[in-house]
Amino acid sequence: MDQPSRSAGTVRPGGRTARVRAAVLEATQDELVEHGFHGLTMDQVAARAGVGKTTVYRRWGSRAGLVADLMTELANQSTPYADTGGIEGDLRANAFSVLEALNDGRLGSTFQAVIAAATSDEQAAQALRAFYLRRIEEWANVVDLAVKRGELPEGTDGGEVIRAISAPLYYRLVVTREPVTREAAERSVARTLAAARAGAFVVPDSAG
Amino acid sequence: MDQPSRSAGTVRPGGRTARVRAAVLEATQDELVEHGFHGLTMDQVAARAGVGKTTVYRRWGSRAGLVADLMTELANQSTPYADTGGIEGDLRANAFSVLEALNDGRLGSTFQAVIAAATSDEQAAQALRAFYLRRIEEWANVVDLAVKRGELPEGTDGGEVIRAISAPLYYRLVVTREPVTREAAERSVARTLAAARAGAFVVPDSAG
DNA sequence: TATTTAATGGAACCTATGTTTCGTTAAGAT
DNA sequence: ATCTTAACGAAACATAGGTTCCATTAAATA
Numbered sequence: 254m255d256q257p258s259r260s261a262g263t264v265r266p267g268g269r270t271a272r273v274r275a276a277v278l279e280a281t282q283d284e285l286v287e288h289g290f291h292g293l294t295m296d297q298v299a300a301r302a303g304v305g306k307t308t309v310y311r312r313w314g315s316r317a318g319l320v321a322d323l324m325t326e327l328a329n330q331s332t333p334y335a336d337t338g339g340i341e342g343d344l345r346a347n348a349f350s351v352l353e354a355l356n357d358g359r360l361g362s363t364f365q366a367v368i369a370a371a372t373s374d375e376q377a378a379q380a381l382r383a384f385y386l387r388r389i390e391e392w393a394n395v396v397d398l399a400v401k402r403g404e405l406p407e408g409t410d411g412g413e414v415i416r417a418i419s420a421p422l423y424y425r426l427v428v429t430r431e432p433v434t435r436e437a438a439e440r441s442v443a444r445t446l447a448a449a450r451a452g453a454f455v456v457p458d459s460a461g
Numbered sequence: 462m463d464q465p466s467r468s469a470g471t472v473r474p475g476g477r478t479a480r481v482r483a484a485v486l487e488a489t490q491d492e493l494v495e496h497g498f499h500g501l502t503m504d505q506v507a508a509r510a511g512v513g514k515t516t517v518y519r520r521w522g523s524r525a526g527l528v529a530d531l532m533t534e535l536a537n538q539s540t541p542y543a544d545t546g547g548i549e550g551d552l553r554a555n556a557f558s559v560l561e562a563l564n565d566g567r568l569g570s571t572f573q574a575v576i577a578a579a580t581s582d583e584q585a586a587q588a589l590r591a592f593y594l595r596r597i598e599e600w601a602n603v604v605d606l607a608v609k610r611g612e613l614p615e616g617t618d619g620g621e622v623i624r625a626i627s628a629p630l631y632y633r634l635v636v637t638r639e640p641v642t643r644e645a646a647e648r649s650v651a652r653t654l655a656a657a658r659a660g661a662f663v664v665p666d667s668a669g
Numbered sequence: 670t671a672t673t674t675a676a677t678g679g680a681a682c683c684t685a686t687g688t689t690t691c692g693t694t695a696a697g698a699t
Numbered sequence: 700a701t702c703t704t705a706a707c708g709a710a711a712c713a714t715a716g717g718t719t720c721c722a723t724t725a726a727a728t729a
Contacts, residue, residue: 261705261706261707266696267696267697268695268696268697269694269695269696269706269707270696270705270706270707273706273707288581289580289581289582290577290580290581291525291578291580291581291582292581294685294686295686295687296685296686296687299708304707304708305707305708305709306686306687306708306709307688307689307707307708307709308706308707308708310687310688311706311707312706315687317499365580365581366580368576368577368580368635368636369498369576369577369578369580369581370499370577371635371638372497372498372499372573372574372576372577372635373496373497373498373499373500373573373577374497374499378638381636381637381638382637382638382639385636385637386637389637413648416629416632416633416637417629417652419632419636420628420629420631420632421624421625421628423628423631423632423635423636424624424627424628424631424632425624427576427579427580427631427635427636428576428589428593428627428631428635429589429590429593429594429597429624430579430586430589430590431590440621440661443661444625444653444656444661444662445652445656446661447655447656447659447660447661448652448653448655448656448659448661450659451655451656451658451659452655453648453651453652453654453655453656454652469675469676469677474726476725476726476727477676477677477724477725477726478675478676478677478726481676481677502715502716502717503716503717504715504716504717507678512677512678513677513678513679514678514679514716514717515677515678515679515718515719515720516676516677516678518717518718519676519677520676523717
């Protein structure tokens, strides 16, 4: 096979190629909603997208390649951090955006699929890591702003605060598989904020 | 096919049947370490276990069935909660036991596999949920003891505290796929404890 | 130790998944 | 408008993954 996903689609990305990609990613999401990552097949995706399966294999190579590309696509649509004027509002905005994403049929299924894929596929793992590290970095800004406003102690690690907001929600989604509720999101904010105010997110070697 | 994993192995569980199960679960773990859940095949497992593949299909039915059984087996080996005499020591003991498990080649691979399987298989999802809810319930005791000793506020939700200890570690393992370090475990304890002392884990309707 | 039959396992079998071939279509360039 | 060839897709093909059949082995019981 000619290199999947490398050569194909780069020289003439316009028109047909773009339409094929959109249709395939769309179909992939639909299939993930209905069958999960384990039940995802290249064949079904191709059929659903109205595209030759040869094309799907050529450009994406494998199921993991499909979900990795999907994740990359989502990364590009990432929304900027909120600025509500106060750290509590900002963190709530962050928690609720995660909450909504996880409970959205299409997005939630997609996240779970990529998480599953990433456990045994390096390509998917990288797409996943890239997505979250970018998102964390983006939202860490709200913490820096809060520190400047004097709402949180000097040296508070923004990235860690943002991780702490999301962690309990993903833990419920993927580990204990309990419903990810609005209350869970609110509690996560309250607890993270309590710890942050107590200085538990201050890193040893960062005093400016 | 006769009902997989229902009828088989229950009437004559001694001798050969037990040896087959042990060999198959052992082989499953080995395969998970080497190839991950996606690369796990019934065929390979059977060959590695030195067992007919018919047997594997008959008793476990699918890859998800294998990892679900593996998880059930681990649940039975679950160790009781620590009692170091202080809540900080107890929570550290909990965090370190999670840390060790996730960084252990065999256990870590197994957890990741079950998590992956659970995203699209209900049997695996149930085994996973059962394992963690049991573990959480078990360790929640250390929080109740701490409340009785006056170390934490009345009404502190033990299950939630234990979840909060683990969550950041699993989040790193499975979502951002960053290394799960000793420092991460220690930070998790410090932050959870700070929030707990501030009363952020007190549930509204539980004052005794 | 003999009997019954649960449980196993080799081998043949089948289907879905993945690959290769090659003719057709249309993007991009002139 | 014409040309070049990237990209697509139908169909034939290969094979790994999963299933069925039935003879063999050995638990459990007396």
